[in-house]
Amino acid sequence: MSTGAVGRAYPRLEGREKVTGTARYAVEYPVDGVTYGWAVPSAVVRGRITRVDTAEALASPGVLAVLHHGNAPRLAPGPQPEVWLLQEPAVHYRGQFVAVVVATSLEAAREGARLVRIDYDTGPHSTVLAADHPGLYRPDKVNPNYPTDTAEGDFDAGYAAAPVRVDATYRTPAYHNNPMEPHATTAHWRDGRLLVHDSTQGASLVRATLAELFEVPPESVRVIAEHVGGGFGSKGYAKASVVLAALAARHVDRPVRLALTRQQLFGPVGYRTPIIQRVRLAADADGRLTAICHDAISQTSTIREFAEQTAVYTRSMYAAPHRRTTHRLVRLDVPTPFWMRAPGECPGAYALESAMDELATAVGIDPVELRIRNDAQVDPDQGRPFTSRNLVACLRDGAQRFGWADRDPTPRARRDGRWLIGTGVAGSSYPARARPSSATATARPDGSFLVRINATDIGTGARTAMWQVAADALGVPPERVEIRIGDSDLPTAAVAGGSMGTASWSWAVIRAGQALREKLRDLPGDEPSGEVTVEVSTDDEVGGQPTLPRYAYGAQFVEVRVDADTGEVRLNRMLGVFAAGRIVNPTTARSQLVGGMTMGLSMALHEEGLLDERYGDWVNHDLATYHITVCPDVESIEAYWLDEQDDELNPAGVKGIGEIGIVGAAAAVANAVHHATGVRIRELPIRVDKLVGLSALA
Template structure:
């Protein structure tokens, strides 16, 4: 069952690569700041209190300290827009979560700033008990962002009554943290009433808007610079309190201020993926066709904010069924606010759905692949809308052939090699296509040079190379000869680099601008410049969706696991991913995205868990020693390929999003393979040794 060796992948090598390898790519913490003060946050050590009383007298006397700022020292601020949570700390004295900043120490060096922060003493009044997730009540979003919290069609009770086979189970996923290699950092400087901020963000445009609102400025008075981001994965998508507080500190101190979060502060200051509890009930008739699908989900969120994982989103695009019932809820607890994390929504949701589908296939006596192929939808099962493209069948069939699924023994625990039980598992996957408007400017000079300008950020995905490729194709030059300028709010406004939408939005704007330049050149101009904007079809919602068309990217993932029969240790031996994600602009960068995403999915399946201490209201291990992520030894050879798919409804490029597609389905495929290997069905992530030792028979 050895996977075939993939040939070398063609495409443009990342133009940002040499600078990153040589260490000359400048990140926010590297930007020269001259006389900037260094800020250190003093964070609350309790999860909830009516009042934090800060004694900074000793800290203010420490060497090199310019100021210690508390809620009494900052100007009034309006914290709204694309913000990560609804309440800005240090605008009152209330503590809402452990790790919340209650003071800022400003000093001339980092060492002195941190030393003085240790001298700050904080006492708490009215400390309240921590509320555990299991004890909280279910609540409904007041303003659902991802669509209705309750959605469905038909009558699920009737569908279950008509079913020959019914399965139902509860699945749980853990709190997880983004853990980018670059912690968040902000450098703020005022020049009169003009603010310049170097910040590690996934949207310079959104950051500019939030800061302008916070300080009562016009957008033109704020400049945000961020060419390179050392990983974000969602935690740098919204604007978090520390960013606004740094700018406020710079205004109060009258000097530039730099704040770099510690690794521990990254666990409390810029979101996390919340734990979920999902119940899935499925019914199938005698022919193995779905008669009912019920998916209920609830996730933890903070007490002062709403964040709901739309875990039920993938159901209608993956499977046909006359009776569907989807519901999502939240439970407010004393912890920091969650946020989108690669991949939000479908990431935790597909673990539950695709595990349940696997269980139903076994209960119905059908091969898991055959069951999925039998239940593919012709249209969106909820709205009845046609699909813009729908290549899921091709992903399933071609992925299975490449993986060697037909050589799989159907019964669990049927294959053993030495002390290892061998199992094969798979999952289907779907990612809703979110689209946002963007602008770009393209210039071609008389000597043939091409320059692309857009405010977008490079967050590690190779975006500059994609934009260079788009412009080069239109203007008939080599991609290597296209200069891409990015990461500055003075450049044309682009959407957030998130939601797997950047290539569609920014790339389409570059395409249209390049075409306009080409037309000017064809008319006799020696050099030309054009700026263009692109956005989804008229009538689309804030995420670029319309009820008249269902737009998704698709895929299928197949894995082989080997489980030590004595120790219960799981090892993924090989993995094949087949994807239909529209036109692939740069195959080399796209393959890198998918292998990185598959690795991320393995982390969710087997390693990643942020343990929350309900007694003290804090995450226990705020470091990478206590929070495990995959390393080389955990990752097998990954076989990735793309099914041809050109979707001009999604974007003029024919492209869809891929960044968040690859992690999807991996955890379910691993869990399904573990069941095939051992006969033990694990319904909680990550899968641990105790899960298997407790359930495996002793041979």
């Protein structure tokens, strides 16, 4: 890595195209003879379609076809029942797509969708999670493949014997991913081959799913995802839009564009389950944890089990001799929850890092110091040393930058006019994973290089990061390198999810670059006369990597002000320090970390899916009523990182930064609100309805 592109700040390669509007997204590609699909959601929660009357819709101007379970092309059943669409009359949740209208214009398709008449037989439904729900059960594992429950020592005895105890229950509502670009697809069948432009986090995975569903060879499917307007986990698998568009395109034998509406993103494409978490902590008088228990209850659907790994965060974060974690699920008549913004770690850290703050108050120790005192260099779960763990360094560096020293721990002690001021802290961690990928590297006669890998840039800067990595691997300035990503015809690569894109893809890119340099070195003569290409796969190398506890860490600091009369909460500042291995591009890394922290703030103060149990869906299904943080909610957000070298990770030495920014952020906000007001809100979001009239309590 002599030229050193990695670690330097570069603007996004496609930045100009994006800000000038010329970067094309999934439904923006010009296609001859394109038609428009409109998805029709079920109007009932649970039941069976008894009749579909398409006459009026088909008579509407511009409407070409109405697909439903009675006439849609057949799909092979697969592991994801959510996308086995238009195949059966059964309705499993409200909003399940039960028909598609295809028309010559978007407006005509939408009008046609209104005119499709569907009759249902309905049955009783259950859509609300409750801690005493009779359907609670113990799943066999939690996502992606963790044990459901764990136990070490004797929690009950350890807890009972401790001088200081905290027992608190935290509730979080349903959260909806809401990427700026909706799930959207343009699909086109030609000569038995399917071409789709899809808004996805992993074109290789979508190709595999489509090939399976439509029972065609994978080579007959091409999925292009050159630019993707965000996903936050919800585009991690093939979703309804691509399947419906492909079905419709086959049915009408013309290209079809189909984008879900904002309203349709609240449910059918996944969301974070509501979660009820009970955390019990016990400590000695010095604040050393003696017992930790984290019990999490969440929901799944009736069609597939999705078990959010909420308490897994607690297994490895802090040490104690007596520890227990459990997960319980309820199958409800709801859409299947799905990955969203650090699934597991994000909600789990909210509960544990809030409980740690409650413990700090109970034991009378500064919350930064309490975390330092309970740091673990050996993973309490696996029993092996962490490959690197710089939680304490993050806490210390953050405390210094933030000005934490000399903080008066007394709640409600600082006031500035009508504003009550408080500060809060939380720890943060996220696993550093990698998945096998493949890449090619080509030397061209003109001295330039081409590197190809089906990575996906969902707005993160992945394309630019891979370009930097490729340049260093090839030992040339990045200006001589061309990078191609976002196309399933390129070498297969891991999904952009789980904060493992950069680790997985850079591994393959580096190996390809090294292999090409070796091949060029071995060639006779000085200059090759034609192109020279190598292809590598990291299947064996990644698969053979020893299982070790690899994690990124962080510390989140927040200062809030709370209006003593109205209960309005604003952030004066938010500061995060992270230790996430090598940082490839400081510009895009900072954006990701600040973005994650903003999402955590949004979770703490704003976001809430409001379910109406009579209708079985979220009634605030648009961005006017499902509030996401805006700039004036926070005056300053700063993200920093520590230099960290960890040789047990991957050739690039990266840990991934896509999700750690959100982990712990909501707890830091909630802890700061408690410090400001003396009121502990254990049910998010923290809004005026929970804090109004504080001055009357003074």
